[in-house]
Amino acid sequence: MKITIALLLLLVTVVGAIGFGRAKAKKNKTVADWAIGGRGMGTLLFWFMNAGEIYTTFAVFGIAGYAWALGAPAYLAFCSVxxxxxxxxxxxxxxxxAGRSAGLVTQADFFAARYDAPWLGVVTGLIGIGALIVYVQIQLVSLGLVVSLTFGDSISPLTAHILAGLxxxxxxxxxxxRSAAFAAAxxxxxxxxxxxxxASTVASKVGASSLLDIFGMAEAMHPGIGKLPGMDLGAPTTSVWLITSALNIALGNWVFPHLFQISYSAHSPTAIRRxxxxxxxxxxxxxxxIVLGVAALVAGTQPPEGNMNAALLQFVSNKYPDWVIGLLAGTGFLLALAPGSVLLLTAGSIFTRNVVTPLVPNLSERDGLLLSRVALAVFAVIAVAVSLLQKGSLMSILLSAYSAIGMLAPGVFLAFMWRRASAAGVVCGIVAGFIALLAPFAKGYWSATLPEWEPGLLAMAINAVVMVGVSLITQAPGQAALRLGPKAAQP
Structure with a gap:
């Protein structure tokens, strides 16, 4: 039964999404029509599109697994959102x-136009594509776990990942x-x-009298689990970690190329604000x-190989009937596929507009759309290959992706705040930020001196300081570019 329910939910959604998208996109003749829905998404559709990229497999399996393994550090989800x-x-x-006034489609378009530097669009586009592929890993790793729960050993991890990519x-x-928006809804x-x-049944499954009683039972089993640093008293997951990690995610969230690009798709700023x-x-x-993750701990759930990503899946598999397992599996498929498709779409459109077009300026809209679709498929293959080698927790993958994309954050925020911000400042800040984030000597220094701080936020701060310093001694963008900067904030 669980397989039937899961596959039925998936099939109906795929067919419905493709049908809805085709019906609404009969004039899908440009990259802009295809990638940002013709800039016409209303409040409701934009709601699901936006939430669809927030509520991914990480939101369910990653957070529940973090609560199962560590306890209180899972509260990061509340703060960051x-x-x-x-x-x-x-x-x-x-x-x-900015997107409406200049006809922008991708985030890299914004960097190229705002800083009057097409080459900067290439640089930021490549960084964005890399971060997007890392983010797709979260969806593929989780989907592999769902497939294992649903089909057991009848489908190999390789096959599951390939089908997910397809x-x-x-x-x-x-x-x-538009298809992704329907699937997200x-x-x-x-x-x-x-x-x-x-949530309405979990207390009875673990012998608790209420949802709050589950926390009491967990506290009795693991004293201190409900407050930071959580189950591991020696972990660096203190209040400082919570604050810096939440700030790092919040500042990097809308800088992610897919969410930046989704902002273009709304029909009005009112839809965005609502x-x-x-x-x-x-x-x-x-x-x-989080309650479900803690309940899995109370129930003594032991996911395969102690994999925290699979804690909720294993708990439901142990405690619930097949129809609930099938509902979880079907939802899990969509939690991975809907956001993952937007991530790949964004990567494909960036590649065409910001990597290829500067080299082939006469590329037609028809050829550009075809190339975007081909690039999307290629990036799916790369993401599948990388995800098969990934063994980390969903939380660690997520924080890595946010740390990488956070290197673009100063360039975005200062673009709207400071007329003097320059392209040279942006790229020098990015280089300094990546050195502070990835260089072995920097990693050793942060872990020794500021072990509780999120390294991505520290690297972002260094990036911003360098960007400001270099911008002060380099040429500012021209007046035409500045109309996308501070003035874009005005009604």
């Missing part, structure tokens, strides 16, 4: 206005962003239904997801 939308309320309308491509290959509805079912106001309420679902 709330901060992200507070920043998004201010930043996303500015991105939208489905991600299928979602958006022809109909583009179905996925979000299923996620809410699933969380309600599990989402930013109400989405933090939606994030209360994290409370129930």
């Amino acid at each position: 709330s901060l992200s939308y507070a920043i998004g309320y201010v930043l996303m309308p500015k991105i939208w206005r 489905l991600m491509v299928a979602f958006v290959l022809f109909a583009g962003l 179905v996925k979000d509805v299923l996620m809410v239904v699933l969380v309600v079912i599990l 989402n930013a106001i109400w989405q933090p309420v939606y994030s209360l679902a994290f409370f129930f997801i």
Whole structure:
């Protein structure tokens, strides 16, 4: 039964998404139509598109696994989402206005136009593609776990990853962003239904009298699990870690190329602001997801090889009937496929517009659209290959992706705040930031002197300081470019 339910949910969603996207995108003749839905998404569709990229496999399996393994550090989910939308309320309308006024499609388009430097679009585009491929890993790793739960040993990890890559491509290959928006809506509805079912029954599954009693039982078994640093008293996951990690995620969230690009797709800044106001309420679902992770710990759940990513899957498999397992599996498929398809779509459009077009300036819209679709498929292959080698937790992959994309954050924020910000400043800041993030001597220094601080935030701060210093001694962009900067913030 569980296999039938999971496959049925997946099949109906794939067919519906492709059909919806094709019906709404009959004039899908340009990269802009395909990649940002013709800039016409209303409040409701934009809501699901936006939430679809926040509520991924990490939001369910990663957070639940973190609660199972560490306890209180899972509270990071609450802090980072709330901060992200507070920043998004201010930043996303500015991105939208810049995109509308200059016909921008990708984030790298913005860097090239705002800083009057096409070469900077190439640099930031390549960084964005790399970060997106890392982010796709989260979806593929999780989907492999769901397939193992549903099909057992009848499907190998290689086969599961290949099928996942093919489905991600299928979602958006022809109909583009609109198909992904439909799949995101179905996925979000299923996620809410699933969380309600599990949260309303989980206490009885572990012998607790209420949801809060589950925390009491966990505290009795593992004293201190409900407060930082969590189960491991020697871990660096203190309040400083929570604050710096949440800030790193919040500042990097809308800088991710796919979320930056989604900002262009709204039909008005009002749709963006409405989402930013109400989405933090939606994030209360994290409370129930954390409860489920703690319940798995109380129940003595032991996922295969102690893999925290599989803790919730194993718990549901042990305690619930097949139809619930099938619902979880089907939802898990969509939690991976819908966001993953947008990540690949974004990477494909960046490659065409910001890597190829500067070298082939006369590329037609038709050829550009074809090339974007081919690039999307190629990046799916790369993501599958990389994910098969990935053994880290979903949280560690996520923080790595945010640390990498955070190197573009100073260039985005200062673009809207400071007229003097220059292209040379951006690239020098990026170089300095990556050295501070990746160089062995820097890693050793941070771990020895500031072990509780998120390294990505420290690297971002160094990046910003260097960018400001270099911008002060280099030529500022021309007046035409500045219309996408501070003035873009004005109504």
